[in-house]
Amino acid sequence: MKRTITTAILIFLFFILQSTVVYSLSLNGVSPNLIVILVVSMAFFRGKTTGLLTGFFCGLLNDFFFGDILGFYAMLYMCIGYLCGFASKEFYDFNLKLPLVLIAGADLIYSFVVYWCFFVMRSRMNLWFYMDRIILPELIYTTAAAIVVYRILFLINEKLTTDEKRRDGYFA
């Protein structure tokens, strides 16, 4: 219960930060994608179901506010969450390498899907320009932001896990 509420608050918080403060941190018009960090981290901590649910609700929120097609981002983030869930548990550790690689990969997938669906479809074919101008800078910036943000999320998750363990201990 506590975990569900925390996750819901995190989803809201990340969406609001992404749409307000993060914009003023943009370098050369590119800002990091915190939502990808949240979805991948949750999937990594808790597995496929949590990953896809987090992704679904993050995406849905984005669809309501900024999307023209309701359900598009929900689907995209959900798939990202689900796929990253495969890497959870076995590798779960306070080791930054794997989550960073996952976040970078997820951001790349996200960018390519958006590029494909909204730009290639309108015959904006200059892939190299978009790579150079948006996809790669966003990838680097997101991964850099993840170094800090992932740690914070990790600590929150640790706290929740110890709380749960303690509670289980009392009632077992």
Place this chain on the structure above:
Amino acid sequence: MRKRKFSLSSKYVLLLLAVICIVLVMVSYLTGDATSPVNRAVGYVIAPVQKGIAAAGNWLETKFSFLQDKESLIEENKALQERVDELTLENTTLKGNSFELDRLRALYGLDNQYSQYPKVAASVIGKDTGNWFHNFIIDKGKKDGIEVDMNVIASGGLVGKIVAVGNDWARVRSIIDDSSNVSAMTQTTGDYCVISGNLELLEDGEITMSNLYDTDDNVQVGEMIVTSNISETYLPGLLIGYLSEISVDANNMTKSGKASLVVDFEHIREVFVITQKKQ
């Protein structure tokens, strides 16, 4: 392990939600505007928080500027004082010119277009979450008489139009958004063209101009581009930018090029929504 509360496999959850997504996508395709009821409900929660955070961000920014070095402020003050003297002189000359401008305006039959429209001032409280699109959220909505398709302007130029509206928030699509198209015309010759947002030009503060019919070669670089009087949603005569490049298309009939924007889209904080819609 303790027993799980419910053991729905992740595969089924994925499948279920995917079906929901697909249905939502289809519904929003078919109806065009399926989002609005839910949209509004979610907006009740999000918009006030966004507003608060945007305000906090602005406050922090002003606080940071207070922390600036005293020395640099003194220096700046000195420089500014010089600038004031300079500008006072310039102002006197400009005042003289302004008389002439008024006279010429009257002669050309141009009047100050913007002042005649009823406007509502609004602050930007949120921006698009990705790097691909240029939508933003403002803190005024239905309650303040804002409706979909109303025009939005800032610092003397066209910013975009309202595409979605909630009770006390609204979403604006900027003209620099890659999917935006505006029917425009040249100010002096009245030739129609299309202005479309293009991410590839945005870095230079420019926008694509195309489909300009100008068989007499009247249109020159530097020409003012305004919204056309045949546009469906844009009011006529709103300034978009100045033509910076023009060339004849391969079909030898139309011309295309670029226009430089008048509005600084990177730093939009305050906008005006024109509450009069094109009939």
